[in-house]
Amino acid sequence: MTALTLHAPILLVALPLLGAFATPLVGKLGKGARNTLIGLIVLAVAGLAAMLAIDVFGSGGIPTVYELGGGTFTFPLSGGQVPVRILFEVDGMSAFMGLITALIALTGAFFSFSYWKERSGGNLYFSLFLMLIAGVFGMVLTGDMFNFFVFLEITSIAAASMVGFRVWLKQSQEAGFKVMAMYTLSGLFVLLAIGLLYGQYGHLNIAVLARSIQGSLTDMVALGLLLTGLAMKAGAVPMHMWAPDAYGESPAPMSAVLVVNSQASLYGLFRILFTLFGASISTGTVGWILIVLALLTIFVGVTMALIQSDLKRLVAFGAVSQIGYMLLGVGVGMAVIATRPEYGLVAMQGGIFHMINDAACVGLLFFASGVVIRAAGTRDLNQMGGLGHRMKWTSIFFAIGAVALAGVPPFNGFASKFLIYEAAFKLNPFLAVLAVLSSIMLLAVFVKAFQAAFLGPRSNTSAHVSDPSLGMMLPMAALVLVVIVFGLFPGFFVDHIVTPAAKALWLGRDAYINAVLGG
């Protein structure tokens, strides 16, 4: 392990955070200098995330522990010692989330360089972007409850500002207020739960708490608060009303980052359910709560997408529904964790694999819809039409993203959704039926959107449009490559990155605790 890999967890947070505050200053020197700085930072972050992932996946399921201001303790500790300082603990699941964040950070930043070229407020935009990235990395890498709350609030503030920083847009202000209010409420729920846990056990470290947790009534109250707070921030129905507004009103590349932010909250939820409370709750009950939330999210998300005529809002509701599939996969895994049948791990693999697939597909769709909306000059699908004649590549990219998200083979959405269907069917056929039906409805949604925007005769609005510049085409092409490669070789990716992540959650509770406290 090189020194760089050793310090990768903190660098992943520190570099974007430093960049976020340096951006407005460097921006004074001009756009070139600013873009170079941001480009270097996201490239470095992607490299570090990849190095960290290779290291963690290669270590055979033993999490990496990083101590802030370290050097005093060697991990794992021995003889009843407890960690005093804040720890970062990276297991398979954290490294996997790091990869997703890095993918969207990289493509989002390079897409934004062209997308935001002629617009004002670029310094603010990139500053918030980097802060959001730093917060998401912190959430997925930290091993400390309070630290998790701090990063959660960093993402909340950055994300809400991202939605509403264009103060001259009427609707973005409404969305911004709504998003910030819901995020703050969810953050306070989480903080109250952390207070309850601290009051009983006197520690904030996740591993220490996980070992000492008793399952008392207070713990259950804390669990309920954490479940509500984090599901709210992930945009699960019935606490989803902020999500379509946020995804719909923020700048197009940022919607993709907001989706990753929601996934990070979902990660926090999974971490708390499996690692923190794993041994002291009725896993069947909690698993079924997740499944019910999942079905509601899938169904409401898709049905609401069906009636939209605003392209961005349509994609936003599609993104909301996909959160449900992740919840469904992991919920099925949670419901059967006590008996551990074969299909439990399959369900976990499906749910977790769907996270990276969703990030790629939804990212691609948001990028493409941003390009389309700018070219057509309207967001209303009824006023678009015939854009495909002159925007061939964009329409192909949009189509690939749409069918992949709807779960059509041979793209990546099918690979992960098939695992979810398979496992959900074994638990209860009704779950799989509803999930498949919703996927078909989602396909109908995107067929409608594609037909309305790209097909049809040439019209006045579509006469002067063209595919965007190479700076926007390449990031979209990179995501298309991910979509296709993950769809054609799902076995390779499931074996090498998804299974370690799923096992870290499903089976890795003891490994997570022992990496800090010793066996």
Next chain:
Amino acid sequence: MNIGNLPFIVAALLVVLGLYTFLFKRNLIKLVIGITLIETGVNLFLVTLGYRTGGISPIYTFAPEAQQMVLPTPQALTLTSIVIGLATTALLLSFAVFVHRHYGTLDVRKVKELKG
């Protein structure tokens, strides 16, 4: 003086009042007040967790021997939470200002162009 569980009751009361305000009031500023009330309740709860009856402030330099100290960690948590609360409240209020500028009202029933 022993005040027992009184602070916990006050904290719970603040949280419940804040939730009530957040759920049932129609004015954006009142919603922000509701959120601030919840936040105050949570902060009070955190500080109370670390309180020890008769404890002194947790500074070891020149501390009298064998005297109980209050716990320092919850105080650090509360400070962090207050700072975060300042940022969120400021952001919420500025959004409320801009909503008022665009819509000419603070009534949530009239600020709903985004729905469905």
